Amino acid sequence: MDLKVGVVGFGLRSELYRHAHHPGEGSAVTVVCDTSERGRADAAAELPDALVTAELDDLLSADLDAVLVLTPDHQHAAVAVRTLEAGIPTFCEKPLEVTLEAVDRLLETAFRTGTRLYVGHNMRHMPVVRQMREIIESGAIGEVRAVWCRHFVGNGGDYYFKDWHAERRNTTGLLLQKGAHDIDVIHWLAGGYTRTVSAMGDLVVYGDVASRRENSDRRLSDWFSLDNWPPTAQTDLNPRLDVEDISMMQMTLDNGVLASYQQCHFTPDYWRNYTVIGTAGRLENFGDTSGDKIKVWNTRSQDGFVDADLEVEIATADGGHGGPSTAARPRPRRSLHGLPSQPESSRRSRCAATDRPSRCPRCVHPWWNTSPGVRTGARGRPASADSAAASARTRGPLSHSLRTRISRASRACCRGRATRAPRDLRRVRCRGPARSPSCRGR
Numbered sequence: 001m002d003l004k005v006g007v008v009g010f011g012l013r014s015e016l017y018r019h020a021h022h023p024g025e026g027s028a029v030t031v032v033c034d035t036s037e038r039g040r041a042d043a044a045a046e047l048p049d050a051l052v053t054a055e056l057d058d059l060l061s062a063d064l065d066a067v068l069v070l071t072p073d074h075q076h077a078a079v080a081v082r083t084l085e086a087g088i089p090t091f092c093e094k095p096l097e098v099t100l101e102a103v104d105r106l107l108e109t110a111f112r113t114g115t116r117l118y119v120g121h122n123m124r125h126m127p128v129v130r131q132m133r134e135i136i137e138s139g140a141i142g143e144v145r146a147v148w149c150r151h152f153v154g155n156g157g158d159y160y161f162k163d164w165h166a167e168r169r170n171t172t173g174l175l176l177q178k179g180a181h182d183i184d185v186i187h188w189l190a191g192g193y194t195r196t197v198s199a200m201g202d203l204v205v206y207g208d209v210a211s212r213r214e215n216s217d218r219r220l221s222d223w224f225s226l227d228n229w230p231p232t233a234q235t236d237l238n239p240r241l242d243v244e245d246i247s248m249m250q251m252t253l254d255n256g257v258l259a260s261y262q263q264c265h266f267t268p269d270y271w272r273n274y275t276v277i278g279t280a281g282r283l284e285n286f287g288d289t290s291g292d293k294i295k296v297w298n299t300r301s302q303d304g305f306v307d308a309d310l311e312v313e314i315a316t317a318d319g320g321h322g323g324p325s326t327a328a329r330p331r332p333r334r335s336l337h338g339l340p341s342q343p344e345s346s347r348r349s350r351c352a353a354t355d356r357p358s359r360c361p362r363c364v365h366p367w368w369n370t371s372p373g374v375r376t377g378a379r380g381r382p383a384s385a386d387s388a389a390a391s392a393r394t395r396g397p398l399s400h401s402l403r404t405r406i407s408r409a410s411r412a413c414c415r416g417r418a419t420r421a422p423r424d425l426r427r428v429r430c431r432g433p434a435r436s437p438s439c440r441g442r
């Protein structure tokens with residue numbers, strides 16, 4: 001018997017229903033509620049077997065096992081408070097709401113009724129974010145002290161300035177509407193929550209565009225085009241624009257981490273760039289989709305821009321809309337890096353791969369030496385007495401596959417066997433005596 005799932009709000013985000021609609025395989029969308037004719041027509045076309053209604057009461061009485069609330073931000077509490085009161089486990093899109101009062105009402109209802117509430121912070125499942133977090137949790141950059149995020153919202157005019165998003169009464173502002181994702185990610189990467197903020201923003205481009213149109217009869221797909229460029233040439237913007245198109249915010253987190261977030265809606269490109277700085281290095285993503293790179297610097301230099309010490313290729317999402325990646329899922333452990341561990345003293349004195357004095361990155365690199373989550377092992381050496389303890393120390397959150405691949409890449413470099421390093425994960429700077437042809441460093 002399938003779980004019965006309802007959807008409230010069948011607009012752009014309605015694509016989520018596909019994840020819940022697998023008739024005969026465990027779950028099916030049986031009811032859709034939307035207050036607009038367009039939403040109901042789209043739902044009826046996509047889900048001919050579902051009850052499609054304008055009345056929330058019809059949905060509440062449909063004996064549902066779960067509901068997806070996909071209405072505009074300022075309509076989340078009006079809907080989700082009622083689904084929670086009805087005891088229906090509720091997925092509510094981000095941001096939870098647009099005022100503190102409405103958010104409190106939602107949280108209080110979930111707490112009082114004991115009904116499950118999940119906020120749609122789907123970026124936590126994106127490979128780039130999961131992999132950055134794994135690298136951080138491995139100790140690769142030491143203790144996090146700063147997180148900076150620059151968010152280039154190319155397509156901002158089409159995405160946010162032609163419908164309800166453009167009005168402050170519906171969103172409070174795009175710093176909340178759009179930034180909710182990244183502020184959540186900043187908190188997740190930093191391991192703390194914001195306590196104090198200072199911020200500024202302005203409407204510096206779209207406010208001057210004269211072409212306006214009421215677009216409530218249309219959807220994003222009706223007007224979106226990469227040809228709508230430059231932003232000053234945009235047409236058919238929402239009649240009322242009172243949100244910022246550029247914002248900058250600085251945050252102090254409760255664990256002392258300092259963070260900043262910048263958002264711009266008139267860049268030609270669309271992606272997010274994170275820099276995370278710790279006590280032993282920094283990481284930065286270059287691109288945020290499959291095949292792009294996360295780079296890690298640990299080695300001190302004074303040569304201006306230098307290649308990173310490590311590159312990690314961003315995995316492919318397998319869950320839709322940047323969903324979870326199988327590559328990031330833990331896999332059965334064979335052994336730690338497939339290698340036995342060795343005592344601290346011998347690990348520091350010899351390079352495990354080359355058996356030379358330990359001046360290669362693998363041995364003296366702060367990552368390998370200080371990380372509680374990643375340790376090197378002595379290849380070919382018998383397992384030492386402390387291998388079990390060392391192995392236990394390595395059971396950090398860094399996924400086994402990523403940990404193993406990082407280790408292999410390091411070994412390949414130290415041993416001068418560039419071709420053995422996985423293509424997507426290369427130690428590109430080797431400063432040790434065993435520099436290989438793949439080491440593009442100095």
Ligand SMILES: NC(=O)c1ccc[n+]([C@@H]2O[C@H](COP(=O)([O-])OP(=O)(O)OC[C@H]3O[C@@H](n4cnc5c(N)ncnc54)[C@H](O)[C@@H]3O)[C@@H](O)[C@H]2O)c1
Pocket residue numbers: 008009010011012013014033034035036038039070071072073075078079093094095120121122177
């Ligand atoms: N997590 C993400 O990546 C992501 C991406 C896009 C949108 N969103 C979120 O999804 C939500 C919906 O955004 P969208 O772009 O799909 O908006 P949309 O305007 O395209 O669709 C909203 C739909 O909700 C309907 N609606 C409005 N009020 C309603 C109510 N009280 N009851 C029933 N239906 C109602 C509208 O008629 C419309 O069909 C927003 O909260 C947005 O922030 C999240």
